Amino acid sequence: MGFERFGRKSFTSQTKVAAFVDYLDKGELRATKCNNCDQVFFPPRADCPNCLGDGMEWVEVEGTGSLVSFTQVNYAPAGFEGDVPYILSLVDFGKVRVFGRMRSDVPQEALKVGMPVKAVICRLSDGQVAYEFLPAR
Amino acid sequence: MGFERFGRKSFTSQTKVAAFVDYLDKGELRATKCNNCDQVFFPPRADCPNCLGDGMEWVEVEGTGSLVSFTQVNYAPAGFEGDVPYILSLVDFGKVRVFGRMRSDVPQEALKVGMPVKAVICRLSDGQVAYEFLPAR
Amino acid sequence: MPKDVAVIGVGQSAFVRGYPGSIRELAFEAFREAMLDASIGVKEIGASVVCSAPEYDRQRSPSGLIAEYLGLNPQPTFVIENVCASSTSGIRAAYSLIKSGLHDIVAVIGFQKMSEISSAESQERMGRGADIMWESPFGTMMPAYYAMHARAHFEKHGSTERDLAMIRVKSSKYGMLNDKAVYRGEVKLEKALNAGVVSSPLKVYDCCANADGASCVILANRDRAVELSPKPVWLLGLGAATAPMNLTGREALDGLSCARAAARQAYQMAGLQPQDIDVAEVHDCFTIAELMAYEDLGFAGPGKGVDLVRNGETYIGGKIPVNVDGGLLSKGHPIGATGGSQVRTIVLQLRGEAGAMQVPGAEFGLVHNIGGVGIYSNVIILGR
Amino acid sequence: MPKDVAVIGVGQSAFVRGYPGSIRELAFEAFREAMLDASIGVKEIGASVVCSAPEYDRQRSPSGLIAEYLGLNPQPTFVIENVCASSTSGIRAAYSLIKSGLHDIVAVIGFQKMSEISSAESQERMGRGADIMWESPFGTMMPAYYAMHARAHFEKHGSTERDLAMIRVKSSKYGMLNDKAVYRGEVKLEKALNAGVVSSPLKVYDCCANADGASCVILANRDRAVELSPKPVWLLGLGAATAPMNLTGREALDGLSCARAAARQAYQMAGLQPQDIDVAEVHDCFTIAELMAYEDLGFAGPGKGVDLVRNGETYIGGKIPVNVDGGLLSKGHPIGATGGSQVRTIVLQLRGEAGAMQVPGAEFGLVHNIGGVGIYSNVIILGR
């Protein structure tokens, strides 16, 4: 339980990495790292496909990433209608790439592929918790 | 459209054989018969798997059938909770077999595999329409 | 006896009432065990087949998700679905992917996680695995269909509720030995006979419980199997058949015609007879299903399945031990994972690794996996 | 060049905005046409494979239902699902069922009926064909994913919205000739460029419309194909690959790695090169998808797909005619039916039966079918 609190609308509540949401509550965006082969995973994983191990630790996704691509969505799927328009983005933080939304006050005109971007934690009005991006200056 | 009116809860509204419901409204239980190879089908079909034709006519399911088997359901799936217990039955009318419910006032103690059974049309409280069985005497 | 494709690795998660993780994590549990069993790396896997019935969880197209989580990109993957027979159909597809020469090694992953929805919801979804136009509007559910088969069998052959209860007593005996089973308790005859009626004449202990779980079976072609596995278990015979989904299309309800047809094919391909089988896993989603399987598979003549029950011939030590891992009734029935779990049990039996559940010296084993109420049937014969 | 398995019959329903019948009746339309094309009876069919993405209609486990309605009991059947690539994965499975010797003739039936749910609902379901834990909670939908690919392609290679619009202009030209297409109207360049933005930079005419439809492809082994068909069309090369479902696992967004891998396999198996292909059907669910396909399939070098667009080389008469039946953009995209419809188009082309859409003298054709946003890819090369 716990994962139902992730994002505008979560589709599942149970995962071994539900602590991800607890870290969001503390203001931290975390990935997991395999104790055995040191690979860092985002989205976080409970299991390592390289060594088949399940020894993982939580590591922070820090610093500034590079905007890989983005799009402004003008029509939303069921359950997200109240949010349009919103900007979906993929950001490369070096060890990991992270998928998410741009903060709602960032206009798409301010965005450019390759620009520096950082992730911040956000709390939605209904108690849901997520992360979002904004240009880093 | 129209097929959403069949049974306690229909799961689809569109079929080429939606006239089945119109016949129920008129008090008739109908099957289809292939114009080309004369086979009678229940459930009614729009297409014949024998000759690949789509020339079908509506024919009435008449007379008395034989009770093939039955069961009294004590726990219902979502959407049918208000109906329990109810008795599901398969009845053999010779040319066709028909699946449905026994009328709710028939106790299962009154039933016996092989007994004669007839089909009658019934209108449910919410305007849905169906057929049901009862022992023929 | 064809020895073209073999099982080189098997794995299974514990079957549990409510798995506390996601479907990808659940699938990984079975995959890890199978990979360690096969002692190969993910790069050796040429393709994966993911088997699951939809709408019990919210993920659509789970093969992409599962392949990613298991590290199986860029290899191809797809979902195969035959409701409760999904993972043996996956094994049939994997067999042909290998035999055709497209791939050398294929992993078949079955999973189901049903515990994030209510029981009435899962019954509704199961009901929509029947004919949604002509059956579901009456409020159908799986126990009802099998109950109608039970009544037909009782009437025609003189079988009784007590015979069915005896089947459950056997399952529970072996479920108590299986530490991956969801139901580890004993079921005594009186307890089974006095339980509440779910759908007459089937009572609570005649029905398997929903479970969450995953299974994984890794198949290889002859050369790779011989190279990689100290104890390859060969797919000697495969049979598959169907019957009309709607009950109105069935000739009779005292057996499953699709199971008889699939068995015939599998025996013929393997060059074996029912009496050659040393141990069998049959699809006992309900006790009546096991009874019909005895007859459909030729372990007993038509209507004579009760003799096996009454004489205890399907226990270890009997003529034909059946479901000595607890079966679906006690081990549990996570829809998409079930067939793979049945195959795993037989593989362990034929390798002599079944522990307390071992049938001594088992050489040939059979899996009987049914989808829906006799809609789909797969019969697979395995041998050392 | 392997000539082991051939297409002996093809069929397709009209692709329409709202089919007024049930899924079984829809599937029958394609099946009837394919059976008449193949001139065989249902008893000749050894097995069927049913391809559809779930949750767009309420029927679960549609293979049982469809097999019953088509008269394909007691033969085995199962569902294969790879979202938009379902029916080419079905063809891959059918190929191996035949090549392995399990069956002589297999029918692959693809269908989708999406019109009983709203567009927002269908977008939600499509969104759940991505990673439901880590992507769907942000409100993802198919146009958004492809839009991100478009922007990446624009940035890296200098392609433009105008290039994409020109692809749609071509689709509409051929859609107008195809009486089974859902969109029969013309789309002029200005109209496409001035249309509303769905997900930037993709606009309305960059997106295919949902459609209801069905397709059927009947495959046979060499002996039966030669015996039954005056013009068998052979499956010469098959390639299949995947990429991680979650975008975070992709190296780059200006192309689809799974398509490149699948194409490599298919060319190698067929012993052919991109320049040997006379006509292609590519998965243009969005205009950008067609542009990327030119490059992923080797019809143009990396980033050079725009040259084909700007020089009109993908029209009939050009270097490599692509989607000259209107493609997904104009013909329509009923998810599970799409791959089978693409194969049908190529089969008609190679038989010289494509009418006004005929590419003169076409000898080798290629089908490129993508599931999800570059999750699954099948590439199939066919020849006379």
Ligand SMILES: [Zn+2]
């Ligand atoms: Zn590791």
Ligand SMILES: [Zn+2]
């Ligand atoms: Zn006819």
